[in-house]
Amino acid sequence: MWCCRRWFLALLWMAVAGAFAPHAHAQSVTGTVTDSVSGRVLPLVRVRVKGTNQQTASDVAGRYAVDVTSLQDTLLFSLIGYKPQEVPIAGRSEVDVQLAVLPVEIGGLVVTAYRVQDRRTVTASVASVNGEDIAGIPADNLSNALAGQFAGATITQNAGTPGRESSIRVRAVGTFNTADPLYVIDGVVSDKFAFDGLAAQEVQSISILKDGAAASLYGSRAANGVILVTTKRGGIGAAEFSYNSSVGTQEPTRIPPSLNAFQHATAINNALAYSKIPTTDARYYTPDELDYFKTHSWDWIQALWRDPMDAQHSLNIRGGAEGVRYFLSGSLLDATGSFDNLSFKRITTRGNLDVDLTDRLKASVDFSSTRRDRHGPSWGINASGVQDWGQEDLYKALALRTRMVPPYIDGLPVGNWVEWHPGVVISNESGYNKVNWLEYNATARLTYRLPFVTGLNATLAYYKGYAEGYRKQFNLPYQMTVFNTTGTHNHIVGDQPVGLRPRSDIDFLLNNDGRDNFYQVNAQLNYVGAVGNHHFDGLLVYEQAASDSSWFEGQRNAFISPNIDQFVAASSEDSWVDGRQQQRARSSYVGSLGYDYARRYFLQTSFRYDGSVIFAPEHRWGFFPSISAGWRLTDEPFFKSKFFDELKLRASYGIVGNDAVDPFQWRPGYDFELGAIFDSPTLGLTPSNLANRAITWEKAKSYNFGVDSRFWHNRMSVTVDLFYRNTYDILGSPQQRVPSTFGGVLADSNYQEIDAGGFEVELGYDGTAGDAARPIRFSLHGTLGYATNRIVRLNEAQNIRKYQSRIGRTTAPNSSCFGYVYGGMLRTQADIDALPPNYTIIGVPPQLGMLNYKDLRGVGQGNDAPDGKITSDDQNWICDYDSPPLSYGITLGASWRGLRFSALLQGAAGFKRMMHANGRDIQARAEEASYGYWADSWTPDNPDGAYPGYRIPFTGGSSYRTSYPVSSFWLRDASFLRLKNLTVSYLLPERLTNALGVSTATLHFTGTNLLMLNDHFGDWGFDPEMNNIRSYPLMKTFAVGMDVSLKRRVQ
């Protein structure tokens, strides 16, 4: 059904598109523009008819069409970074052109802060990617498409939930506060959520500003790097339509197995026996029951899992005439979840319009909107889940669901042994939880080219954004059926219903509405000028932004009927409302001054002066300067190299800031909380954090040294960056520096310090082979980033023991790297007898099957010799990194005529992962099983088991689980190398496209996460890229799609 609906939609699009099929025109010339070396099609190539005003530009497929008065005219092709070319038409109607890269000009334009720069003149560390490079990847989220594309950016997807974004980190983490980079979309400071709302097809380019010099124009919040997104705009030329669609399906890369029914029952028996419970106890599974479970085991995940599907469609219209240029775009993403009744939809629209009002005055008006809808089940047990819409929670619940009970018998949900039923929740019988997000953005921009001073522009831009999040949750009680039980100890569920088990969560309707109003004003002066070989540029910006956000929610309980999900149908007796409002503002002054001599020596300085409402008035303003310099050796007369086409040295230094802490910590005051209940509930007031008026920006000094090179006739390129960053005045709570008897919660203070450093390398090779007329073109691009850091100053307790200190260590290991050092398993009595007398392991006397640890030291300050028992003071730092310091990507590309192939290998190395508490846990109760590897745990009959046995005496009540503490036993190398993306596309031959009535048509297949080439997590059964074993699994995706473009000929 799904598939059909998607394809129907696709056909509909095509029908619409078909209405614009081109009319033949006698005097028109078409063709494709490609790169003379790589063979890549070149979009945005300006095509002019010599001696006339007639001009156009090539489209995304490199196709152009231009009307000529005579087939004897000459065409002029130009593109920044390429050698302009004059081509006589010479009577042809089809003119294909290959443009050569200018020897000294590489890569064309780069979007940097507040402007577009020629790649050659950039002296800071900037990485960028074109929209075309990611548009073909069927990621449901922009951030997921970026993995492996940038050197120096660590992009990880911690769970594969549809619609779930990846986290992006630029270089090494340099703070204990949020390490999210700053997102700027078309010059407007934005956020990750808005970034993830973009469709790849509307993106022109994405740049990452990595060092202080590049980022300091965004000074205040740029310490974690800046991600700049530019959306597509129109160009002069005939209207060009392009339609892209893809349909994909997903399946988990790995789902960690859990114990089957027999193993689970055996595990419970082992636990009971271990605790010396007599075998007459009713909790034991008797031999007849064990026999039954050998052949009866129900896998709940398998029963309820559905491989998700998604379909994407986008339509772009792009064009312009003299004085007006436009880009219009709309896209639709429609995804199903991994269980029934889960869905995610996203619709985006964008219109970017540029109008030349006069010779000097240009106006731009941009509109965009995004709508995201999520639908999921309602959870009475946990009413939140706004973000993950229940899917991940459902997965978690099912992952360890007992396999001794079938989910359904005769279509009735089974309530034996279980408290609630994921199947019923999935079926929506327990209600639903829907969330819609809506965003509208509009930007108006005036650019005025000032007279008298050539090269001086003034720009005034006003941006207004509005975002709304709306949630509606309707929760209903439901019933499960309890069946008779058989077996000696009644552990087998029979097929006779004997009663109902209600899950009597209250029925309620909850509405939550949050809205955010935001504006930004920029007033900007740009100058570019030259005197002979002396080039100057300057920039002065005033920027002001403010937001006002609020949320409001209400609920009513006790509904008259489960069929009416409206407030009017419920009692007003227990209804309530709640809400909050908050306001934020910033204002900033930005400036820069650049100079270069003969495009050979570059010097650039900049500053940003930022005011934040987060700090007290006298500490509110921060000044963030930077300086950078570059030297292009290849332009030096003395540098005569046949080998190098480009060699540039860059160095930069800048200061950037971060204010990502709770606001208003400088004001003393009180916060509302709930108070006690007397006759009725009362409100309470509690002291806020103890104010710190001196709180101000945290700052980072950032140094960067880089080399850009291109050689061997532009076939190879190498870029290397080295960086060092010292972040100081890092905001953090000094709570650890006062005794617990103080009693107050301290506001953050500027105290801590981190050093970070590392390097990035980008390598490229483009080559051809085979028949010169129809060459096979291939390319190899690699990125590699290494980043590490060291804590210099930290808020630590005064009487901490030396081994506990984090000073001098990396920030990467948090508590998951602090634990016991594994010292063998106590497999036999001899192992126990060998231990010192009165030996205890974290308070427990040694027992068979337990993990033992290394006795490093005694309890309490100064007792540094081993004390003959394992206590919390025997813990140590057992790993340096729990996130990868080294990440790399390799892109392999090849093309031959219309056929293109590319593969991205993504890898990470140098870090370890601690098994999460959920996986260090062995269960001994019926409702929930343990993970599959526990089947090989220690028992008297299996003394060589790979995993420990059940440890804590089993006395009923609450102690039916054993969670092993963090120790090196559970630590594994988490390095991996995977085939992240694989794309094969085929550009249909012209004969066929002409017959179809379109300009170009491309079919493509893309797969992501197809293969894990190397990792160490196989027997644990989960993907090392995931946060923990219980996280929603990472997904393999397969998608097929097509891109069609056509151009309307102007009569």
Add this chain to the structure above:
Amino acid sequence: MTTAKAVCVVALSLALSACDNILGLKDLDAIDDTKLWTDPGLAQAFISRIYADNLPGWSTGDANNSDESPGGNAYMYGLLTENSVAYWCIRATGCEHPPYDRLRSINILLADIDQGTLDTALTKRMKGEAHFFRAWDYWELVKRYGGVPLILKPQALTDSLFVRRDSTSKVIRQIVADLDSAIALLPAARATSPDNNGRVHKGTAMAVKGRVLLYYASPQFNRTGDVTRWQNAYDANLAARDYLASHGFGLYPDFAGLWFADMNKEAVFVRRYLYSQSAVRREEHGEEIGGVHRWAAATRPLDVSQGATGANRPTLEMVNAFPMWDGRPIAGNPGYDTLYFWKNRDPRFYATIAYNGAVWELNGVTGRRQWTYVGAESNNPTPSGFYTRKAVNPEDDAFQAFNGQTQWIELRYAEVLMNLAEAANAIGNTQVAYDQIIALRARARIDPGAGLYGLDAAMTTAQMQAAIMLERRIEFAYEAKRHWDLRRNMLFESLLNGTRRRALKVTLLVPVATWNAVRDTVDLDSTYPQYFSHQVINLDPQPITWQLNYYFYAIPQAHIQLNANLQQTMGWANGTFDPLP
């Protein structure tokens, strides 16, 4: 050109002049600190939060650490480490309201309230409440750890913060002084009057003072048997009893129902609960609330519960502790039959224990019986063969049990009587002790017999002390009192060490199908042995080994790391602090 230029200039100047204004925002839902002590509404909200933070509530874990229920392994098998008893917790490990944070709020009130403009009566009441809760907080610390640093004003960061522990006796003196201040400042409240709505009052403070002085006279603190401490305890409890009685407090006639009649005459120190979706929702937004509790969810059989893993499963020892209807113990009692053990028992037995076949109309189901025989229950059945039914409202369904609204009575009038009895007995006034126990047994509707309600006549002080401990064990079963009674009387070694807690395993003797046909109608009072057999089994897989140093617990390392001046308690690693003086 000029227009465009003008636009730029105007826009720039507008923007520049606006910038100072746009940064002048404030936190819209925070209260400025200058307003607090001049606005009665805000001041009352402040004290209301002190209540919410400091009022004791339902505890499902306490029963495990005694002979009431199985479990409590760390305490019972000698496995406690320096970090185990983390009542004195630390924010860094996720504790929302550590003791000294609560004390800081109290100290802020006491330091600042007089600088405000609130009316005298309100000021007086709030100061009384603050003194009361300061005493309560230090009491909860000192009974666990012995002496702790006394912080009596809100410290500034410039004060000398690296304080030392004060002696146990000094802390007790401060607690008593604070309670005396509270007694002087707090208003009186008559039982069952509208002003007795859950706030503490003069009588609450007097009763708590009685409890504190009783503990302080008990062997845990009073190793030398100092009689003046018993005399002080007697005086305080007598004063409390007389004061409360004169204000309408007394024993609520219905022992089983005293939990369900909100603010009845027996409720001296209470935390009230109220289910509201609003509170639940705010909790999800990260606020800690105490609007509901999970007592019933944990205590009920899990087949008729939700969101809980089980607690308060009675041991056979606890079941056997209840006397017969005539007040005499079961041992040697002609009316007692081990198979029909439920017949003719102290009425408090039926209000406290659910046994195999007991009528327990949970979920409001008329005639519902509780089956605890092997295989009767599917979801984590009771390992002991019994359930606790005290304070479990049978009318509640599983959801209501999970969102419990039953009031918690931390200190009921019955305890004042028992505290008085114990102190009186210790100073040789045995008759007063008799009177109090008899009052409880009369309320329980035990057969009076010749007027002694089954008590032995002419008991010695030691015999009477044992009788008092038994009466407390029965009367306050599962009310988080037994562990503390064993501890303050240092009874763990003599009563429990070397023993194992036991359960009653009930086995069904007939085929399930046969049984199912008759189970709802069968008269168990006459035919029980046809259907069931009993077997006594151990709940403890190993003997109980309570350790001597548990009478004063170790201070968790985290505090000592923050402050090298804090000494560890003697008996624990690096321990140098003597908790006795």
